[in-house]
Amino acid sequence: MRWSRENDVGRPVSTDYLPAVSHTSDADLLDSLNPAQREAVEHLHGPILVLAGAGSGKTRVLTLRIARLIEEARVPADRILAVTFTNKAAGEMKARVGRLLGRDPAGLWIGTFHSLSARLLRREAEVLGFTRNFTIYDEDDRNALIGRLLTEGGYDKKKITPRAVAGIISGAKNRMQDPDELARSNPFDMLVKAAAVVYEQLGPALKTANAMDFDDLLLHPVKLFHEHPDRLEAWRHRFDHILVDEFQDTNLAQYRLVRFLGLGHGNVMAVGDDDQSIYGWRGAQVGNMREFQQDFRGTQVVRLEMNYRSTQVVLDAANQVIAQNKGRIGKTLHTTRSGGEPITVLAAADERDEAEWIVRELQARRQDWAYESMAVLYRTNAQSRAFEEQFRRAAVPYRLIGAISFYDRREVKDLLAYLRLVVNPKDDEAFVRAIAVPKRGIGEASLNSFALIARRWNKSLLEAARQADAAQDLRPNVRNALLAFAELIDRLAQFAAIEAPAPILERLIETIEYEKVLIEEGPEGADRWENVKELVAGAAEWSEEVEEGAEGTALGRFLEEAALIAAPDKEQGDEEGVTMMTLHTAKGLEWPVVVMAGMEEGLFPLSRALESPEGIEEERRLAYVGITRSRDKLYVTWARSRRRGGQLMPGITSRFVEDLPAERVEEKRTSALFTPFGSRSSGWGGQGGYGGQGGRGGQGGRPSKSSGGDWRPPEWTKDAPSASPYQAEPIENTSQTAPRLVKGERVRHRKFGSGVIQGLSGGGKDLKVTVLFADPEFGTKNLLVAYAGLERDDDWESA
DNA sequence: GTTTCGTAAATTTTT
DNA sequence: TTTACGAAAC
Numbered sequence: 026m027r028w029s030r031e032n033d034v035g036r037p038v039s040t041d042y043l044p045a046v047s048h049t050s051d052a053d054l055l056d057s058l059n060p061a062q063r064e065a066v067e068h069l070h071g072p073i074l075v076l077a078g079a080g081s082g083k084t085r086v087l088t089l090r091i092a093r094l095i096e097e098a099r100v101p102a103d104r105i106l107a108v109t110f111t112n113k114a115a116g117e118m119k120a121r122v123g124r125l126l127g128r129d130p131a132g133l134w135i136g137t138f139h140s141l142s143a144r145l146l147r148r149e150a151e152v153l154g155f156t157r158n159f160t161i162y163d164e165d166d167r168n169a170l171i172g173r174l175l176t177e178g179g180y181d182k183k184k185i186t187p188r189a190v191a192g193i194i195s196g197a198k199n200r201m202q203d204p205d206e207l208a209r210s211n212p213f214d215m216l217v218k219a220a221a222v223v224y225e226q227l228g229p230a231l232k233t234a235n236a237m238d239f240d241d242l243l244l245h246p247v248k249l250f251h252e253h254p255d256r257l258e259a260w261r262h263r264f265d266h267i268l269v270d271e272f273q274d275t276n277l278a279q280y281r282l283v284r285f286l287g288l289g290h291g292n293v294m295a296v297g298d299d300d301q302s303i304y305g306w307r308g309a310q311v312g313n314m315r316e317f318q319q320d321f322r323g324t325q326v327v328r329l330e331m332n333y334r335s336t337q338v339v340l341d342a343a344n345q346v347i348a349q350n351k352g353r354i355g356k357t358l359h360t361t362r363s364g365g366e367p368i369t370v371l372a373a374a375d376e377r378d379e380a381e382w383i384v385r386e387l388q389a390r391r392q393d394w395a396y397e398s399m400a401v402l403y404r405t406n407a408q409s410r411a412f413e414e415q416f417r418r419a420a421v422p423y424r425l426i427g428a429i430s431f432y433d434r435r436e437v438k439d440l441l442a443y444l445r446l447v448v449n450p451k452d453d454e455a456f457v458r459a460i461a462v463p464k465r466g467i468g469e470a471s472l473n474s475f476a477l478i479a480r481r482w483n484k485s486l487l488e489a490a491r492q493a494d495a496a497q498d499l500r501p502n503v504r505n506a507l508l509a510f511a512e513l514i515d516r517l518a519q520f521a522a523i524e525a526p527a528p529i530l531e532r533l534i535e536t537i538e539y540e541k542v543l544i545e546e547g548p549e550g551a552d553r554w555e556n557v558k559e560l561v562a563g564a565a566e567w568s569e570e571v572e573e574g575a576e577g578t579a580l581g582r583f584l585e586e587a588a589l590i591a592a593p594d595k596e597q598g599d600e601e602g603v604t605m606m607t608l609h610t611a612k613g614l615e616w617p618v619v620v621m622a623g624m625e626e627g628l629f630p631l632s633r634a635l636e637s638p639e640g641i642e643e644e645r646r647l648a649y650v651g652i653t654r655s656r657d658k659l660y661v662t663w664a665r666s667r668r669r670g671g672q673l674m675p676g677i678t679s680r681f682v683e684d685l686p687a688e689r690v691e692e693k694r695t696s697a698l699f700t701p702f703g704s705r706s707s708g709w710g711g712q713g714g715y716g717g718q719g720g721r722g723g724q725g726g727r728p729s730k731s732s733g734g735d736w737r738p739p740e741w742t743k744d745a746p747s748a749s750p751y752q753a754e755p756i757e758n759t760s761q762t763a764p765r766l767v768k769g770e771r772v773r774h775r776k777f778g779s780g781v782i783q784g785l786s787g788g789g790k791d792l793k794v795t796v797l798f799a800d801p802e803f804g805t806k807n808l809l810v811a812y813a814g815l816e817r818d819d820d821w822e823s824a
Numbered sequence: 825g826t827t828t829c830g831t832a833a834a835t836t837t838t839t
Numbered sequence: 840t841t842t843a844c845g846a847a848a849c
Contacts, residue, residue, distance in 0.1 A: 139839045609837045
């Protein structure tokens with residue numbers, strides 16, 4: 026096969042379209058590699074660090090090397106450990122290795138640090154004082170637990186929020202600090218002090234609940250190896266080869282784990298790119314790449330600097346942006362794809378205008394590329410909304426990735442709480458969650474006094490509930506409800522002992538009449554019920570997968586997957602189409618056409634990141650990641666004003682836009698009617714009216730000279746000052762797309778549809794309009810302008 | 825004790 | 840625009 030054609034078809038996931046390789050000799054494959062790649066692939070023993078630039082074929086190197094270890098070096102697959110950053114990457118890599126081998130690499134340990142650690146911990150749980158059916162707590166569970174500890178500690182949860190405390194504790198765990206060290210790190214900060222106190226109690230509390238949070242999944246194995254040399258010895262001999270992908274994003278615990286497991290034989294391949302380190306906020310430390318070379322003596326270093334993905338134009342942009350960072354290991358990407366389309370930098374009026382222009386542009390570009398070849402990337406998930414609206418409106422298919430995790434939905438979590446309780450009766454968070462839905466006449470007060478009793482009895486909530494009749498302090502109906510609930514769980518447990526996850530779920534849903542519960546909740550109930558059905562369907566599908574050598578019951582494994590797999594990348598929207606996701610999620614993927622949207626100071630880079638030089642450098646690396654996702658065409662867009670958190674904020678171009686090489690950039694702006702701010706904001710109320718002609722209808726692309734009024738765009742200059750953090754003030758008193766607020770103007774409301782302004786009242790923030798809506802169901806309504814989100818009703822243009 | 829309504833706060837990225 | 844929490848009503 027020809028590797029060079031591998032990515033010619035535009036699809037986000039680069040392996041989907043790989044032709045199945047029935048049999049290809051290794052020699053052929055090796056011939057297709059460049060010298061550096063080949064060096065990495067042929068290195069079979071001893072430590073090796075691969076500095077793999079974006080698009081330099083590192084997945085190819087990793088998969089080929091694994092295949093060679095199995096095929097050439099005759100290493101049994103089950104003695105190879107491969108760690109990736111996401112579940113998706115793991116799945117892809119496994120599939121690719123399978124294709125290279127022409128068979129399933131059975132027994133190969135491949136997965137994320139978290140999933141592999143969980144697997145290890147299930148086998149070693151007892152040594153650490155857990156049982157193998159331990160629960161994995163997600164953020165909500167952990168925060169709820171922390172909240173309870175805060176309340177018990179007499180803290181005011183309004184001043185010291187569980188979330189803030191959780192963040193501090195998580196940071197400490199990432200640095201592998203114990204509570205004492207955390208307390209000492211910042212003895213004068215009340216928040217840190219409180220966090221240290223809670224941290225102290227959190228460990229035992231989690232152990233009591235037989236639960237671990239995400240951080241613990243990494244910490245406990247390290248602790249295990251540290252305190253139990255015999256276990257370390259055993260696991261050191263478990264694997265002969267270790268490969269770690271995205272090594273630049275490992276944190277301290279992850280690195281320690283690699284070191285523990287790898288130092289014996291030293292057969293460790295670490296693959297990473299310091300320029301793509303974008304998880305510092307989560308405790309990742311690029312320094313691990315240096316540490317690795319020191320800890321593993323004689324590490325061979327290979328640099329992959331040949332990029333097979335992007336045009337010269339795109340690479341120039343990437344190189345120039347990243348060059349501003351200090352302390353890089355240093356690397357310059359080369360490509361053979363000279364030239365390329367220029368980078369389009371677009372200035373839009375606001376996020377809606379931005380989205381509208383992008384959608385139209387992508388529609389126009391459909392003659393050159395399929396929708397599946399295009400991606401819109403943004404800094405924050407919140408930005409996806411504007412795009413969704415415009416994609417829908419234009420009937421352009423899209424796939425939204427990652428925004429809301431399927432398993433994060435309330436109805437899904439509620440049901441899973443029951444199952445968790447079945448698997449782990451000590452899981453008090455699950456108990457609290459499950460007993461609340463459906464309502465059983467046990468409110469906060471009852472639950473609290475019951476929890477006290479349970480504690481006095483030294484029992485978990487479920488255990489205590491089984492004997493609730495002995496709890497004299499409780500009212501009879503509460504006692505009965507507790508008993509009934511415990512019985513329900515126990516019955517479910519009996520059923521679970523012999524059944525697969527799907528029937529268990531079905532039975533549960535039937536028992537608690539969940540469909541009825543949801544439908545009675547209101548209009549969203551139907552959607553929620555759909556999700557429930559999807560959950561059952563997913564469970565049924567899952568049950569069919571045969572996973573050999575896995576630990577625990579089927580139900581336990583099902584729950585573990587639900588906890589660890591972000592959102593089986595539950596995609597929303599259409600099957601195929603333009604992809605939308607955050608820049609973080611986009612790491613490792615590629616598309617012929619990439620749009621980086623929302624390139625404004627304060628949004629990207631985020632204002633929070635501007636507080637430290639490291640923060641800005643990390644944002645810049647994220648920009649680098651974004652740019653290098655593009656094969657052929659890159660769009661970079663920004664908006665002069667943008668709604669953020671309900672407020673309209675003025676925007677100036679991101680410094681990363683200014684860093685782009687001017688000679689490779691073409692500037693454009695939309696011809697949209699402009700949203701006024703600054704001095705024009707006083708014009709609200711009566712005379713209104715910006716940009717006489719309906720500019721919105723004009724096709725984007727050509728800069729139009731006077732799109733309205735006396736407004737001037739901020740100059741877009743190469744050397745604009747950007748040293749000081751950009752602090753934007755909200756724009757008061759404007760609506761997004763500025764309908765003329767005069768009597769007779771046609772406006773559109775999100776819910777009520779189109780209507781005509783009948784009159785105005787109030788002023789400033791309290792400005793109200795009276796609108797007669799076309800739909801008789803709504804009739805005349807008084808709306809607060811600042812809140813109603815009225816838009817010009819320009820349907821008449823097309824009608 | 826529970827439900828409902830209203831007001832206030834809040835929004836980074838992911839395992 | 841959505842969610843979270845608190846107060847008042849049921």
